[in-house]
Amino acid sequence: MAEPGLVAIGAGLAIGLSAIAAGIAEKDIGAAAVGAMAEKEELFVKGLIMTVLPETLVLFGFVIAFMIMNLAK
Amino acid sequence: MFKPEKMALVTFAGPKSVMEPVVRSLYDLKLLHIEEGALGASKEEGFDIGAPMAGSPEVSETLVRTRSLLSRLGIGKREAYSARIESPPVAAKKISAMEVRILDISEKVKKADDAISRLSAYRSELEPLAAIGALDVSSYAEYKTLAVFVGFVSKTGCLREKIGIAAKNSDIHFAEFHKKPIIALFCDAGSKDAVQKVLSEHGFSEINTKNARALRGAPAKLMKGIDTKLSELESEKAGLGRELARLGDEFAGYLSAHAGHYEAESEKLGAPLKFAASKNAFIAAGWIPEKRYTELESALGRAAGDKIYLARKEVEDEENAPVALSNPRPVKPYEFFLDLYSLPKYTEIDPTFFMFLTFPLFFGFMLGDIGYGLVTLALFTILKSRMPAQRNLLTVMSFSSIAAIIFGLAYGEFFGLEKLGAYELPHILNRVEGATELFMAAVGVGVVHVNIGLLAGFYNVLRMHGLKHAVLEKASWIVLEAGAAIAAAAKLGYAAVPASAGYALALAGILMLVKAEGIKGVLELPSIVANILSYARLMAVGLVSVILALVVNENAGELMHAGPLGIAAAVVILVFGHGINIALGLLSPFIHSMRLHYVEFFLKFYHGGGKRYMPFGVKK
Numbered sequence: 001m002a003e004p005g006l007v008a009i010g011a012g013l014a015i016g017l018s019a020i021a022a023g024i025a026e027k028d029i030g031a032a033a034v035g036a037m038a039e040k041e042e043l044f045v046k047g048l049i050m051t052v053l054p055e056t057l058v059l060f061g062f063v064i065a066f067m068i069m070n071l072a073k
Numbered sequence: 074m075f076k077p078e079k080m081a082l083v084t085f086a087g088p089k090s091v092m093e094p095v096v097r098s099l100y101d102l103k104l105l106h107i108e109e110g111a112l113g114a115s116k117e118e119g120f121d122i123g124a125p126m127a128g129s130p131e132v133s134e135t136l137v138r139t140r141s142l143l144s145r146l147g148i149g150k151r152e153a154y155s156a157r158i159e160s161p162p163v164a165a166k167k168i169s170a171m172e173v174r175i176l177d178i179s180e181k182v183k184k185a186d187d188a189i190s191r192l193s194a195y196r197s198e199l200e201p202l203a204a205i206g207a208l209d210v211s212s213y214a215e216y217k218t219l220a221v222f223v224g225f226v227s228k229t230g231c232l233r234e235k236i237g238i239a240a241k242n243s244d245i246h247f248a249e250f251h252k253k254p255i256i257a258l259f260c261d262a263g264s265k266d267a268v269q270k271v272l273s274e275h276g277f278s279e280i281n282t283k284n285a286r287a288l289r290g291a292p293a294k295l296m297k298g299i300d301t302k303l304s305e306l307e308s309e310k311a312g313l314g315r316e317l318a319r320l321g322d323e324f325a326g327y328l329s330a331h332a333g334h335y336e337a338e339s340e341k342l343g344a345p346l347k348f349a350a351s352k353n354a355f356i357a358a359g360w361i362p363e364k365r366y367t368e369l370e371s372a373l374g375r376a377a378g379d380k381i382y383l384a385r386k387e388v389e390d391e392e393n394a395p396v397a398l399s400n401p402r403p404v405k406p407y408e409f410f411l412d413l414y415s416l417p418k419y420t421e422i423d424p425t426f427f428m429f430l431t432f433p434l435f436f437g438f439m440l441g442d443i444g445y446g447l448v449t450l451a452l453f454t455i456l457k458s459r460m461p462a463q464r465n466l467l468t469v470m471s472f473s474s475i476a477a478i479i480f481g482l483a484y485g486e487f488f489g490l491e492k493l494g495a496y497e498l499p500h501i502l503n504r505v506e507g508a509t510e511l512f513m514a515a516v517g518v519g520v521v522h523v524n525i526g527l528l529a530g531f532y533n534v535l536r537m538h539g540l541k542h543a544v545l546e547k548a549s550w551i552v553l554e555a556g557a558a559i560a561a562a563a564k565l566g567y568a569a570v571p572a573s574a575g576y577a578l579a580l581a582g583i584l585m586l587v588k589a590e591g592i593k594g595v596l597e598l599p600s601i602v603a604n605i606l607s608y609a610r611l612m613a614v615g616l617v618s619v620i621l622a623l624v625v626n627e628n629a630g631e632l633m634h635a636g637p638l639g640i641a642a643a644v645v646i647l648v649f650g651h652g653i654n655i656a657l658g659l660l661s662p663f664i665h666s667m668r669l670h671y672v673e674f675f676l677k678f679y680h681g682g683g684k685r686y687m688p689f690g691v692k693k
Binding site: 045046048049052053055056059060062063066070 | 413414508509512603606607609610613664665667668671672
């Protein structure tokens with residue numbers, strides 16, 4: 001049932017699509033963070049943290065990909 | 074350690090005759106955080122905001138002039154110089170003299186700059202004309218009966234013939250400028266429109282020659298003349314720059330020292346603005362650390378004897394007290410994280426100690442490699458001596474590197490290698506093979522951390538709103554978790570209790586939450602699962618680091634067997650690969666560790682927004 005090829009495609013899609021989603025999410029936040037930093041240098045860390053907040057999406061994708069890969073073993 | 078420094082609220086009053094010695098004494102004491110408005114001494118009682126002491130406008134003015142001179146000399150504010158401070162009239166005269174000389178040079182530089190930009194404008198207009206030929210520049214002027222077109226064209230095919238047809242009299246010159254064809258076209262004014270139509274078909278774009286036309290002579294010669302003039306001006310500017318630098322060396326010490334002195338004076342003279350004053354008296358209030366109260370008493374006694382009245386005031390609104398974090402020396406560098414985010418309120422728990430425990434833990438969990446840990450430890454120790462300003466962050470990172478080494482020992486990884494030659498590194502858990510166990514461990518850490526946060530939140534709410542609120546708001550989550558855990562354990566057969574007990578407990582937890590926060594409490598239910606799962610990133614980021622190291626090692630390993638060239642290539646791959654991995658390994662675990670604290674941990678109990686303790690007399 002768990003064909004290695006399909007498993008690989010599934011895992012790849014899981015992490016790939018969630019990475020794209022995180023990228024789309026972070027792009028506007030990142031742009032705004034850089035704009036804020038240009039006016040006030042102290043905002044660097046807050047901006048950085050807020051930009052990296054959507055990393056959760058990638059994380060969930062990774063976890064799923066990982067669990068799928070375990071299926072193939 | 075878990076709470077900010079205890080503050081006492083004091084209030085003092087006296088006649089205006091003692092105000093100046095009191096202010097100076099407080100400035101030197103550097104302990105009192107002045108509360109503006111003296112806590113509501115009202116207008117009806119005859120009080121208003123105090124007026125700055127005598128001499129304040131003059132000091133401010135001299136301060137502004139001194140600072141502007143310093144910025145013209147290009148000397149930064151932070152550089153500390155010491156020079157003998159002279160009395161205001163003497164210093165003011167000296168500063169005025171310096172001002173005259175500095176402004177004189179600035180004027181000359183500005184004039185030179187203006188001339189340079191004017192001449193450069195001429196030069197850029199002359200360039201295309203020089204390409205066209207040696208025709209005197211004044212010929213490019215328009216007359217009533219003569220129209221002139223100078224500009225780029227995109228195609229020159231048949232242009233001459235078409236112009237010949239369109240215009241009664243015309244003369245056209247072709248040339249090349251910046252590898253594009255340009256033309257200079259003279260025609261009778263009457264045919265101007267027809268010619269313009271032809272030119273637009275050929276993609277004509279005009280070049281501005283307005284300024285150049287006013288000159289006389291061949292363009293090339295004029296350009297040479299301008300070039301000579303420009304280099305003269307540049308060397309003049311350079312000379313002026315050197316003179317300014319010389320003046321800077323001469324005056325910098327004096328001006329900086331006086332700027333610093335006047336800043337302090339300005340603050341002291343302006344202090345009464347934070348007091349309340351009547352015609353003959355003043356009253357003020359402030360915060361001081363409880364344990365330093367006696368120092369304040371003796372300082373005021375020395376300054377004003379028995380003419381000043383000092384008393385402690387009952388603190389009603391504790392939340393407004395300024396916050397000075399107090400932590401033992403090893404924990405102190407971690408206050409850096411709170412400076413970055415926001416200080417805790419006076420009534421809250423100070424999370425610095427928690428961060429001291431868990432930040433290096435998470436960092437080590439993710440980086441977990443003996444080799445990388447050693448490299449980063451060396452790096453940060455070296456940086457600490459080079460960049461003393463960032464001491465706090467670098468100390469934090471040094472601790473974290475040590476934690477990474479410890480975890481590396483647990484994982485048995487050295488630059489990604491599990492074996493050094495024939496010696497197999499001892500390990501508790503191999504990250505690649507034991508990934509599922511790692512995942513469980515990461516989530517387990519998450520559960521513990523989140524619950525510590527909830528307990529801290531319980532304490533905070535208990536202090537601020539009482540037991541009932543604390544139980545309903547925070548303990549409800551713990552009950553819910555316990556219920557879910559029991560139900561899961563029962564379902565999986567680990568526990569002897571029926572699953573329904575777990576469900577009942579979970580339901581009780583949910584009901585408590587709804588009671589505390591209304592229906593929106595239910596909306597927050599999934600958030601606890603997301604928060605705990607978020608800790609899976611501890612495993613994910615770590616795995617990424619390991620796999621990258623393994624890939625680098627494998628590639629290098631294969632090349633090692635391919636002769637001397639292969640060995641060289643292998644070394645390059647190793648250096649670059651592990652270098653990049655270390656850079657990623659510094660950035661990623663740091664940010665993710667920080668994020669786990671700021672978002673998942675703090676959200677459970679932290680409000681922040683505390684006012685920083687800024688005593689009068691301490692420079693920001």
